[in-house]
Amino acid sequence: MTNEEKLDFIKANYKSARYWELLQGEEKLIFYEEWIKTLMNIIPTNLYKYRSCNEDNLKMLQNKTAWFSCPSTWNDPIDVTVSYDLDKDADELEKNFDHYVFKFAFAFINKYIESFCNQKKFVTQEQVREVYYKAFEGEDGINVDRIIAYLEPVVGWKPARQIAVKTQEAFMMVEKTEFKEQIVNGFRQFLGFNDIRTKMFMYSLSETYENNHQWAMYADGGKGFCIGYEIKPKSKEEASMIPNLLPIYYGEKDDLLLSRMLDETLEYVMRQETLGDLVNQESESLYVALHTKTLQWIGEEEWRFIIPIDQAKYNAIPFDFAKSIYLGENIEPEWKERLISIAKEQNLKIYQRQLNRTKSKWIYSEVSI
Numbered sequence: 001m002t003n004e005e006k007l008d009f010i011k012a013n014y015k016s017a018r019y020w021e022l023l024q025g026e027e028k029l030i031f032y033e034e035w036i037k038t039l040m041n042i043i044p045t046n047l048y049k050y051r052s053c054n055e056d057n058l059k060m061l062q063n064k065t066a067w068f069s070c071p072s073t074w075n076d077p078i079d080v081t082v083s084y085d086l087d088k089d090a091d092e093l094e095k096n097f098d099h100y101v102f103k104f105a106f107a108f109i110n111k112y113i114e115s116f117c118n119q120k121k122f123v124t125q126e127q128v129r130e131v132y133y134k135a136f137e138g139e140d141g142i143n144v145d146r147i148i149a150y151l152e153p154v155v156g157w158k159p160a161r162q163i164a165v166k167t168q169e170a171f172m173m174v175e176k177t178e179f180k181e182q183i184v185n186g187f188r189q190f191l192g193f194n195d196i197r198t199k200m201f202m203y204s205l206s207e208t209y210e211n212n213h214q215w216a217m218y219a220d221g222g223k224g225f226c227i228g229y230e231i232k233p234k235s236k237e238e239a240s241m242i243p244n245l246l247p248i249y250y251g252e253k254d255d256l257l258l259s260r261m262l263d264e265t266l267e268y269v270m271r272q273e274t275l276g277d278l279v280n281q282e283s284e285s286l287y288v289a290l291h292t293k294t295l296q297w298i299g300e301e302e303w304r305f306i307i308p309i310d311q312a313k314y315n316a317i318p319f320d321f322a323k324s325i326y327l328g329e330n331i332e333p334e335w336k337e338r339l340i341s342i343a344k345e346q347n348l349k350i351y352q353r354q355l356n357r358t359k360s361k362w363i364y365s366e367v368s369i
C-alpha cells in the first residue's frame with residue numbers, strides 16, 4: 001500500500017464508521033460483517049512490535065496481552081496533535097457568519113418538520129421543506145407572515161404558524177447564545193486544554209521486522225526483541241478491533257479548519273440541539289490529522305490499534321495474535337532463554353537476528369526449539 005493509498009484508506013474507513021453509526025438492526029449487523037471482511041482483505045496480515053527486554057514486556061507476551069499507551073507518554077511531542085490557527089479561522093467565521101447562522105437555525109426547523117410529518121402522515125418532509133425554503137428566496141431576514149403564507153396551503157394555518165414562530169425563535173436563540181464566540185471558545189478548549197493525546201490508548205506496530213532504526217530505538221540497540229503478529233481474528237472480540245487498526249499517513253498536516261469542521265459536523269450537532277456537542281464530534285479533517293506524521297518517520301511503516309480510553313478498563317488489552325519472535329543481535333543469554341521458553345509454550349517460531357558481514361546485510365535465522 002503506497003503512502004497516498006494509506007491516506008485514501010484512512011478517509012474511507014472514517015466514512016464507513018460514520019455510515020455504520022447511522023444504521024440500525026439487521027442492516028447494521030450485515031454492514032458491519034461486510035466491513036470487517038473488506039478490511040481483512042486490505043490490512044497487512046503480518047505486523048511487528050519492537051520491544052526492549054524487561055519483566056513487563058515479557059509478561060505481556062506470556063499473557064497474550066498488549067500494553068496500549070496514551071500518546072501523551074510518547075517521546076514525540078507532536079505525534080497525535082493537530083495544526084490549527086483559531087484566530088485566523090475566527091476571522092473566516094466572521095465573514096461567513098450569516099451562512100452558519102442560517103444552517104444552524106434551519107437544522108432546528110428541519111427537526112421540527114421531521115417530527116410534524118411523522119405524526120401527520122399526509123405530507124412528506126420533502127414537500128414541506130421545498131415550500132419552506134421558497135419562503136426565504138429573495139428575503140433578507142425572517143418574515144413570519146411570508147412563511148405562514150407559503151406553508152398554509154401545504155400543512156394548514158396552525159402548523160404553518162408554529163413553524164414560522166419556531167424559525168424566529170431559532171434565529172433569536174443563535175443571537176442570544178453568542179454563537180460564534182461559543183464555537184471558537186469550544187474548539188480552543190477541545191484542541192488545547194483538553195489534550196487529545198490523553199483521550200485514547202494506542203498500540204503502534206510496523207509492517208517490517210527489518211528496520212534498523214527501530215531495532216536501535218525501540219529494541220534497545222539490538223538487546224531486545226521483535227514480536228511478529230498475524231492479524232487473523234479468532235473471535236468476535238478480536239474482530240471488533242479491526243476497524244480500529246489504521247495506517248499512518250506521512251506528510252504535512254493541514255491546518256484543521258474550523259469552518260470545514262463546522263460544515264462536516266453541523267448536521268449531527270443540530271439533531272442533538274446543543275452547541276456543546278459540536279466540539280466532541282470527529283470530523284474527517286480531525287480523523288486524518290490524528291493519523292498523520294511527518295515524512296521523517298516514513299521508514300517506520302506504522303499501523304496503530306486505537307481504543308478510546310472510556311472503552312478500556314486497563315492499559316493491558318487481550319491481544320492473542322503473536323506468531324513469531326525475533327531476537328536482537330545483542331540480546332543477553334538470560335533473556336534469550338526466557339523468550340525461547342515462551343516460544344515453546346505458545347508454539348511460536350523464533351528467529352535470531354545476525355549480521356552477515358560477507359554479504360553486508362542482516363539475516364534472520366530460525367532457532368531450533
